[in-house]
Amino acid sequence: MSFCSLCGAGTLLRIPPGDNLPRQVCSHCGHIHYENPRLIVGCIAEWQGRILLCRRAIEPRLGYWTLPAGFMENGETTADAARRETIEEAGAQVDIDAAFAIVSIAHINQIHLFYRGQMRTPAYQAGEESLEVGLFLPDDIPWHDLSFRSVKLCLEAYLADRRCGNFGFHEHELHPDPGAL
Amino acid sequence: MSFCSLCGAGTLLRIPPGDNLPRQVCSHCGHIHYENPRLIVGCIAEWQGRILLCRRAIEPRLGYWTLPAGFMENGETTADAARRETIEEAGAQVDIDAAFAIVSIAHINQIHLFYRGQMRTPAYQAGEESLEVGLFLPDDIPWHDLSFRSVKLCLEAYLADRRCGNFGFHEHELHPDPGAL
Numbered sequence: 188m189s190f191c192s193l194c195g196a197g198t199l200l201r202i203p204p205g206d207n208l209p210r211q212v213c214s215h216c217g218h219i220h221y222e223n224p225r226l227i228v229g230c231i232a233e234w235q236g237r238i239l240l241c242r243r244a245i246e247p248r249l250g251y252w253t254l255p256a257g258f259m260e261n262g263e264t265t266a267d268a269a270r271r272e273t274i275e276e277a278g279a280q281v282d283i284d285a286a287f288a289i290v291s292i293a294h295i296n297q298i299h300l301f302y303r304g305q306m307r308t309p310a311y312q313a314g315e316e317s318l319e320v321g322l323f324l325p326d327d328i329p330w331h332d333l334s335f336r337s338v339k340l341c342l343e344a345y346l347a348d349r350r351c352g353n354f355g356f357h358e359h360e361l362h363p364d365p366g367a368l
Numbered sequence: 369m370s371f372c373s374l375c376g377a378g379t380l381l382r383i384p385p386g387d388n389l390p391r392q393v394c395s396h397c398g399h400i401h402y403e404n405p406r407l408i409v410g411c412i413a414e415w416q417g418r419i420l421l422c423r424r425a426i427e428p429r430l431g432y433w434t435l436p437a438g439f440m441e442n443g444e445t446t447a448d449a450a451r452r453e454t455i456e457e458a459g460a461q462v463d464i465d466a467a468f469a470i471v472s473i474a475h476i477n478q479i480h481l482f483y484r485g486q487m488r489t490p491a492y493q494a495g496e497e498s499l500e501v502g503l504f505l506p507d508d509i510p511w512h513d514l515s516f517r518s519v520k521l522c523l524e525a526y527l528a529d530r531r532c533g534n535f536g537f538h539e540h541e542l543h544p545d546p547g548a549l
């Protein structure tokens with residue numbers, strides 16, 4: 188059972204006229220409640236060849252290492268979101284260079300978008316959602332203790348591009364894989 | 369006034385513990401209702417140098433020309449969304465080549481993501497949300513009757529890249545401009 192955010196009456200799962208998917212439609216005021224995928228924006232921030240990672244203080248994947256990332260907020264651009272998450276989770280100021288990768292995870296209705304950028308100073312500090320923060324050379328990245336597959340894919344693609352001296356824009360799709368990250 | 373989608377009780381605008389922005393929080397069950405930007409996905413589909421455009425049968429910008437595009441649905445990838453919108457609005461099958469551009473429009477909480485691809489056949493047909501569909505050479509594009517600024521930016525960047533023989537990934541931010549498209 189679900190309720191209308193506008194009037195509080197119950198909603199019914201119906202295909203609205205002109206649509207082709209069922210939506211929660213208010214039984215009283217007729218308002219159609221669309222649900223859409225959510226965009227998670229993150230950042231690969233570098234300082235002198237080292238990459239900024241955070242160890243998660245929250246579920247899911249508490250205790251595992253991740254790139255600063257989080258749900259995009261209303262009223263910001265995607266690059267704003269990347270800068271904000273890097274400040275909030277890692278206490279670091281980053282100058283964004285470009286979008287780097289987009290990962291579609293259709294089965295959980297998420298899109299992960301990662302930027303790449305340069306830290307302005309080597310300063311960082313764990314935010315409320317991080318247990319600790321660190322700067323890692325490629326060989327020192329905790330590859331077996333990364334939080335999410337999208338983070339691992341993104342770090343691998345980033346380091347491969349960096350070795351070539353040429354950054355592209357990368358696309359991935361992730362499918363259910365209960366045994367893996 | 370707003371209501372909880374889980375229990376129908378009234379919500380209150382509050383900053384939840386550990387958060388830093390006000391959210392609609394249920395006065396009865398405590399559920400936090402996050403609102404996030406929505407992702408609109410579109411496609412630049414080409415057939416022998418011509419670009420597929422649709423004339424909008426719906427508001428906003430009814431009667432203006434646009435690229436096939438629409439709100440991303442749960443359960444699909446971004447490339448799925450680009451293919452689906454091209455079928456729904458233009459009746460055309462497209463093979464996706466790559467993501468081409470992302471446009472942040474922070475003041476309306478939208479992200480527009482455009483793919484580029486090749487039509488499998490020259491067949492097209494106006495869908496329910498289109499008055500007509502056509503294939504346009506660059507000089508024949510109705511530049512003064514385009515629907516949205518993001519569409520214009522995207523077409524200009526696409527044609528510039530095509531002339532160079534090298535497609536990049538493009539980022540733009542749009543700000544309020546009431547006098548313009």
Ligand SMILES: [Zn+2]
Nearest residue numbers: 191194213216
């Ligand atoms: Zn209602």
Ligand SMILES: [Zn+2]
Nearest residue numbers: 372375394397
């Ligand atoms: Zn509630």
